[in-house]
Amino acid sequence: MTFFASGFRLCSLRYLLALLLGLTPISEVRPVMAEEADPVAPWVNRQSVNDTAGVLGFLIGQDMAISAISRQHPDLATALRARAVMFDATYGNPMERVETFLKRGVGDQLPKLQEEITAGLAPLLDRQIPRYDAETFLREMDERIEGRLIRDNVLATMLWLKFQADPVVEMDEWAVPYSSAGHPKALGLDVRLKLPRSWKGEEGERPHIVRKWTSQNGAGLDMIMLTVFATPKQAVTLADLQAEVDATGAAGFALEDHRVTDAATLRMDRQPALRVDQEGMLHSMERVMQDRFRTYLVFTETAMLQIQCMASAEQDSPAEALQARFEGLKRLCDRVAGSFVLPQQYE
Template sequence: MGIIFSLWFFIISTLIPVRSEVATLMSIQNQLGEYHSIADHPKAKGVNLKFKVPKGWEIQEGDRPNIVVKFISEGDSYLVQVNEAPTFVSKNQAKELLSDSEYLDGLIEEYNSIFNEVEMISNRLVTVDNYPALEIELKGSMERVGAVINFRMKIWQIVYEDRFITLQGGVFTGREYQSKLNLFTQISNTVIFPDQYN
């Protein structure tokens, strides 16, 4: 009887955390709405990309030259930026580039030139719809008209043929930032490059 109880307890205690994780992911998936495409946008520089936008978030035009689109909700934001690469980059070359510590240091230096006290929490090579991507989590602060705001950011740097695509989600800290970072991950997981199937 004791062995059966122990086995039952082990199974239940193992399944409950898994069920909880699945429920959390399903809850986040339910927050996502319809697909939004940047295919015909002039700032997209010919990139055909689509992704799901969270329900209730406002879609806005990007307010910088290479920011194609952003969507916001209560100060949290997610944006898509497209920059030209100097040349065509194969998927294998992209993996090498994104794994290069000098490349990563350059990205962090670039973020430090825009924000204050940027610290990298994590980085890893991942795949976004069959394309190599560098996933980075940062924390830092920024000053706007005298007010200092702390933030967390999750970024996916994708090398797509002859373009650099940045997917960037940002949230002010102290506002359930971990659940927002998970939401940003789910948005990036919906990215589709339809042209790869032609």
């Protein structure tokens, strides 16, 4: 790792810590609803602003390094410019997306933040950069284009900024595998899925939630959960599920204060399954949220698995905006469910 590349990480982290500690004006995040300007715009809160500010530091540092190396080693300038173009293409012009998001979160404080970051990084580059370090940085740019040598939070944030409007597209190049093998809540099942890289995976707090993934690297309002419930040893067939859909529209699978809006039977990796969409209100303590669910229920001989995808919004948010987000989430949910594999059945 070159001295300036490591310095960028340290400086970016220093600013991020300053933000978290409230030492700069950006700690005051404007309360902006995602639906104000764009129904699928990223959710603005303290975490998403802090994460995006970290990306801002990373990008400013990278641009300053390219400029400094190009001045001191002109023969590398063309190759560096080419890498910069490839980087921007890979992450969808991240600086433009970062600035657009931070303007929503901190308003007219953004130029001051950019000045502070630039001033903090300048001393690292106001020195002679050895040829070896310059060539190493050029190679590191290739790694960054491929998603390596970038802190997890920075990479995930650039990805959700790029793919927020249609998160399923992220799965084309940035899907990551998950296996529940060995997890005590999985009841001995090895459930394998693929999820978008920018969705933060965490352990579920409740007894049956094996894993949960939250949009915007954990800062968003959309969630995917994998749950496993033990069932009596009695085979549920596709015909059984179809009969339930025909008789009740799968109303028995609705949560409290929810109604089923669509249901269909299918097979998932040879297992009988049911897809259920529902909408309603979710009550948690004194808070009430409106939500939309798409759930895939998969039945094995001993368990019922659920891949549950949820979009939520404040109670007074426009329902149309929530529905627009849910349409994108449904496409992602279908892609995640399509990656479902239960390898034990092939042993």
